[in-house]
Amino acid sequence: MRSKSVVVLSQGEDIQLKDVILDEPKDNEILIKTVASGICHTDLAGRDYGMSPYPVALGHEGAGIVEKVGSSISTVQSGDHVVISFAYCGHCRNCRTGHPGLCYNLNELNFGGHEYDGSHRHHLEDGSHLSSFFGQSSLSEYIVAHENNVVKVDKSC
16 A cells, blocks of 8 residues: 655755555455654654664654554454554564563664665565655554564543
8 A cells, every 4th residue: 555654865965755556455464544752852763763674664653543454453453543563573472571662673673764674665666665764664654563562541531
């Protein structure tokens, strides 16, 4: 699907709003229509210091409405309101004992630019890969995030 995303093509370049191609969600992923996304110094560091490989689609403080879920998702459904947090594997010892902020794979999943399986969700119009940021790249019209990144919130909030 097509989406607009905040992108930095290479270190030192200006932030650009680009048309990108976003893959459909996999079995364990969720498509979210972005309603809000914060921007902070971490996004600027992602722009300036190569926290993730360039080119990169920025954003890591997203919130939105679920539009579509992968076949193995049971925690949210279309229409649910969600916030999107950092990526974690859910399989390592720290994740299994309730400490996902200490995930052994945290750096790779949030700053490696690719998903846990090595794939990329975002692509420039020429088909080249865009790195993801914090497993979400929430400065976009749409987000595809792993179920571990997503927290359902009360619609009245």
